[in-house]
Amino acid sequence: MxxxxxxxxxxxxxxxxxxxxxxxxxxxxxxxxxxxxxxxxxxxxxxxxxxxxxxxxxxxxxxxxxxxxxxxxxxxxxxxKSNFNTKQETVIYLDNSFSMQIKGNNGELLKRAIQDIIANTSEDETFSILTNDKTFRNTTIKAIKNDLLQLNYTANSLTPEAALLKSKTLFSKQKDVLKNLIFISDFQQSESNFTLKTDSITQYHFVKLNPVNNNNTAIDSAYISERNTTAITLNVILKNSGKTIDNLPISLYNNDKLIAKTSVSIANTAETTFSLPVNEVINGKITIEDAGLQFDNTLYFNINEPSKINVLVINDTDDDFLQRIYTNDEFNYTSVLENQLNYNDIDKQQLIILNELNNIPNALIAALKSFSSQGGSLLIIPSNEANLNSYNALLSHFGSNLNALVNAEKRITKIKYAHPLYNNGVFEKQVTNFQYPVSNNFYTMSSNNAAVALEYEDGKPFLFSNNATYIFTSSLQKDHSNFKRSPLIVPTLYNIGKFSLKFPKLYYTIGANNTFDIVTTLQQDDILALVKDDISIIPRQQYFNNKVVITTSETPNKAHIYGVLNNKETLKKVSYNYDRKESNLNYMTLAPANNLTLSDSIAEIFDNIKSDTKVNxxxxxxxxxxxxxxxxxxxxxxxxx
Structure with missing residues (x-):
């Protein structure tokens, strides 16, 4: 007493x-x-x-x-408690990620959690509450009741570590304060193991909400596996947890019109295919019906009207091998001799190739520097008789230099699989033993920011890049190298061409860093927007001579197909889908710790806090x-x- x-x-x-x-x-x-x-x-x-x-x-x-x-x-x-008269602060973290859509004993986990918070908090009690996308600091349940009842699920999920760190920032800096942190989540298994680091000034209360079952089927991904003159083959991958499903219907829509339907049996994973027409714009949606999580029952995608990439080759030698790679179905290929070049054509290109020029004129050097600064891609194949002064006048703009020509035979033995040219599915597996191409002579080089793609056996670069500029250190003529006959030349040069203009992909994932190019010419004060019905988003964008580079990450935050609009003109369509990591219904096992209370009931946690500090x-x-x-x-x- x-x-x-x-x-x-x-x-x-x-x-x-x-x-x-x-x-x-x-x-x-x-x-x-x-x-x-x-x-x-x-x-x-x-x-x-x-x-x-x-x-x-x-x-x-x-x-x-x-x-x-x-x-x-x-x-x-x-x-x-002996510290009954100590001032208290309460912070509540409420997980509103998509995995909280799963049903518990009393409905969806998130909706039930909101009702329990409202029921167990007095109207005038001051506390702070945060979710994955909202924060309410020093508020009362009376002030935010409507906000909580209207709280939606979000794709911006936080790891437990990030959520705890963010929650602690809502506590005051005052000393001698009893701090209660209530963490409400389903504690979905993450990629890294979660270990709580407790402290003496915070009392942790973890409420682990449990679903009735872990049954869920998701449309995991889709990709185009084949294109020919008559059809496009679209593959759809599905994943399932829980009970095996014998006959799961899958529907394919174009502009909300059903165009195909199939079904699959699925235990863990399944894959099915759809055939789509060639040269037709597809604003697609794939759907399934599943009683588990709802966000992963739909996948949006789109196939835009085919566009071609402009490639200009400035020659001093034969370019047949380039014409065979940059074919007319995907590229607008133009080949000119250096002395016949129309400099007005440079700004219209996405990729310019210097094909073994003996000398690079000063006017061309200036034009190529400007072209590169405007986001253009440049491929340099040096001549065996190159004027190094003219070459280095251009290469110095990219922090590189070619040095003396070395007459020695060397094998090209190392592929840098992490390089962007090769990390996008070019190789099914990494190989170390293949038919090595050979160079009979090469230039040594020095560079400040070189990203090497192919290496000689002694570690010196055969092909390196600096941003969107690619440089060979050897002539590709058959007298100097057999790289033209190597299987590596096709994916290497083809990807250099494809990367010069990043067309919108089949779809993008919300929350990832996404970049794509829109070919257009903007007038002063024009700006591009992503639009869907009443949603209009102005993404981060950078304008160049003939294209706009658009970058998105957290926005848009709603899965759908968006139009890329310049004023009222729709230039392209892009699709965004929610990250499927929330479809994984595996959960952590929480271990007891000091200053940690574990429970599966929100009401029980609130009762414990009240009884701990209740004065009789x-x-x-x-x-x-x-x-x-x-x-x-x-x-x-x-x-x-």
């Missing part, structure tokens, strides 16, 4: 005064003579005995009465006891003879 005003307990010493008075019998009796002394003594003795008992009882009741009054004014209480006031009991002793005293005085 503790006291709110313990200083009042000093008044208990005043209780000694009536005790002292009683013990010293300060009252004096008057002496009266009687003839029958023996009888008088007997009566006096009996009266004194009964009087003494009554006085002791009255004294005790009065002392207890006064003591209870003193205790009542001192306001005694009991508390489970006892002053009313002492008032009741005082009244009782007063009644007892009155009874003694009235009825005790």
């Amino acid at each position: 503790q006291f709110k005003h313990p200083e009042l307990l000093y008044a208990l010493f005043l209780l000694l005064i009536p005790v002292i008075i009683h013990l010293f019998q300060l009252r004096k009796f008057q002496k009266i003579d009687f003839t029958n002394v023996a009888f008088l003594k007997r009566v006096t003795i009996e009266t004194r005995k009964s009087s003494q008992i009554k006085k002791w009882l009255v004294l005790m009741t009065r002392l207890l009465l006064l003591a209870c009054i003193i205790f009542a004014f001192a306001q005694p209480f009991t508390s489970k 006031a006892l002053w009313k009991w002492f008032v009741i006891f005082a009244l009782a002793f007063l009644i007892i005293e009155m009874g003694i005085l009235k009825y005790f003879k």
